[in-house]
Amino acid sequence: MHPPDPRFDASRRVPSDFDVGRWQALEQTSPDSPPWKLLPQSVKRSSHDRPWTGLVFWHQVGPEGDLYVPPTASHSILVRRAQPTQLLQRQGSVIESLRWQPGQAVVVPAGLPSFWRSAQPRDNLHIDLSPAWLERVAHTQVSLQSCFGRDDPLLAGFAQLLLASLDSNTSLDSQFGQHIAEAIALHLMKHYVGARASSRTQAGLSRRQMQRVEEALRADLAAHWTVERLAQLVDLSPFHFSRAFQASFGAAPHAWLRQQRMEAAAHAVRGTRLSFEEIAHQTGHRSASHFSQAFRQHWGMTPTAYRRAG
Known part of the structure; x- marks a missing residue:
């Protein structure tokens, strides 16, 4: 029987060779990008070119070893695909070590930096879900809990379904992605949500x-939306609005607006015969070339x- 590997000892506050300086830099990073954009070298295949609102599915591959991931704008669900691996994780201030088995799920809430030490090559299925979906199904503010590895046949099933869709090049329309995103959000609401925030500062914007804000932005994507202008809609200062918007939507206002513009543009490109000049005008781009x-x-x-792909 082999002695335990000290590199995967979760009883330590941090591993002995943990890069504290690098971690502290991650903690100061704003959650602005989705996970698949932060790890482009690890993306084997991805649904990012599909008009699935609020949902990106991707297959992560890569060597064993350490991975430091900045806080992201999306909730991350990972399902182990290949052989079991010893895995040391840090999410925020919590460290856990386990034997990660195929089909088991890990959940990293939006806004948390994470550290991953894998003994085997990475072969994982990712579902990146916009936090806005949890708010839509909950009709209030909620807090997603970290999960460091759990048998969850439903999340594993969603991952396999999305993988099959990607491999067969089917279910390309936006409605498919929306229904899957809502179903995943409902499941997370029941099994992975912690206590609700108790104040406006903690909870962000109210449902109303x-x-x-969402209706105003969607009604005029081409407008020049500043934080000051958006804050006026809900009678908040720009500073408090930015923090509340981030807490509610899981992204900074400009990043969320950019995502909505790109999703509307994708729908118009594939679903209409409008010229790119017209689509550029409708989605707030100064020219067809810039669009x-x-x-x-x-x-x-x-x-x-x-x-053409449509």
């Missing part, structure tokens, strides 16, 4: 405030290629 560049940077392909 969220609805007012094409932003679209490619966000979705990984040009509007022309995206339209």
Whole structure:
């Protein structure tokens, strides 16, 4: 019988070779990007070019070893796909070590930095879910709990379903993604949600405030929306609005608006015959060329290629 590997000892506050300086830098990072954008070298395949609102599915591959991940704008659900591996994790201030088995789920709430030490190569299925979906199904503010590894056949089943859709190139319409995102959010609400925040500072925007801001932004995506202008809609200072918006939507206002513009643009490119100049105008881009560049940077392909793929 082999002695335990001290590199995976969770009884320590931090591992002996843990890069404290690097971790402290992560803690100061604003959650602005989705996980798949933070780890592009690990993305084997991804649904990021599909118009699935609030949901991105991707297959992560990579070598064993350490991984430091900044806080992200999305809730991350990971399901182990390959052989078991010893896994040391840190989410926020909590450290756990376990034998991560195929089919088991790990959940990292939006806004938390994370550290991963894997003894085996990475072969994991990721579901990145916008926090806005939890608010929609809960009709209030909720706090998602960390999960360091759990048998969850339903989350594993969702991951396999999305993988099958990706591999077979089916279920390309936005309605499919929306229904899956809502079903996952309902499941998380029942099994992974902690105590509700008790104050406006903790909880962010009220349900009515969220609805007012969201309706205003969606009604005029092309407008020049500043934080000051958005804050006026709900009678908050720009400073408190930014913090409340981040807590409610899981992303900074400009990042959330950019995501909505790109999703609307993807729908228009694939679902209409509008010119790219018209779509650019509708989604707040100054020209067709600027729109094409932003679209490619966000979705990984040009509007022309995206339209042809549909």
